[in-house]
Amino acid sequence: MKILVVSDLHYRLKQFDWILVQAERFDSIIIAGDLLDISSNVNLSVQIEVLNKYLCKLRQQTQVLVCSGNHDGDIKNQYDEFEARWIQRLSYDNIHVDGTFVYWGQTLVSIFPWWDGEFSKQVVNKQFQSQSQLNFQQWIWVYHAPPDNSPVSWTGKRHIGDSALNAWIDRYQPSMVFSGHIHQSPYTKAGDWKDQIGHTWVFNSGSYLGDIPPYLVVDLQRMQAEWHSLAGSEYQLLV
Numbered sequence: 001m002k003i004l005v006v007s008d009l010h011y012r013l014k015q016f017d018w019i020l021v022q023a024e025r026f027d028s029i030i031i032a033g034d035l036l037d038i039s040s041n042v043n044l045s046v047q048i049e050v051l052n053k054y055l056c057k058l059r060q061q062t063q064v065l066v067c068s069g070n071h072d073g074d075i076k077n078q079y080d081e082f083e084a085r086w087i088q089r090l091s092y093d094n095i096h097v098d099g100t101f102v103y104w105g106q107t108l109v110s111i112f113p114w115w116d117g118e119f120s121k122q123v124v125n126k127q128f129q130s131q132s133q134l135n136f137q138q139w140i141w142v143y144h145a146p147p148d149n150s151p152v153s154w155t156g157k158r159h160i161g162d163s164a165l166n167a168w169i170d171r172y173q174p175s176m177v178f179s180g181h182i183h184q185s186p187y188t189k190a191g192d193w194k195d196q197i198g199h200t201w202v203f204n205s206g207s208y209l210g211d212i213p214p215y216l217v218v219d220l221q222r223m224q225a226e227w228h229s230l231a232g233s234e235y236q237l238l239v
């Protein structure tokens with residue numbers, strides 16, 4: 001099982017183009033949130049329409065897993081919290097989104113939405129509770145925000161992570177969490193693209209402008225992760 005992991009593409013279409021070219025080399029592609037760019041001049045509904053087409057092309061080539069990030073909300077629920085309804089609607093064959101899960105053999109992979117307030121956080125909490133009851137040998141999470149107090153949430157000045165995720169990691173001890181959100185973490189002195197919290201490996205491949213995004217290649221048979229970026233490539237055995 002060979003997986004390509006990216007996040008925070010922020011409507012950089014050249015980066016989506018690059019992923020389309022790579023797709024057939026991988027068994028699965030994880031996009032860990034922030035597909036849209038809320039600061040762009042391009043209207044959000046146009047961004048969504050274009051990305052729908054990209055993701056439909058992508059799912060014809062390989063399995064795609066997508067979680068929402070803080071840039072991806074397109075509607076507000078009755079509690080005035082943003083939700084990425086357009087991502088929920090992408091749940092077709094070979095594409096798996098917020099709230100759902102997929103099995104890779106005995107590995108359960110759960111995909112969590114960005115939570116924008118207490119109501120959405122409770123929905124995520126229920127997802128953890130119900131999916132923890134499923135049968136699996138190892139559990140992998142796709143979750144946009146990185147854990148707090150970790151090099152993968154270091155901005156260069158402080159940690160901006162999700163402390164609720166730390167609590168869920170402590171409770172459920174997944175084997176891996178694929179995050180994003182803090183674009184610069186891997187490129188700061190005290191930051192990193194990987195960290196280990198207990199037995200859980202957590203990742204944030206980072207984000208920047210350019211034609212090729214920084215990315216991870218994870219091989220679950222060999223239990224190794226590679227990180228590739230303009231800052232170079234690094235390798236980590238996941239034991």
Ligand SMILES: [Zn+2]
Nearest residue numbers: 008034069181
């Ligand atoms: Zn982002």
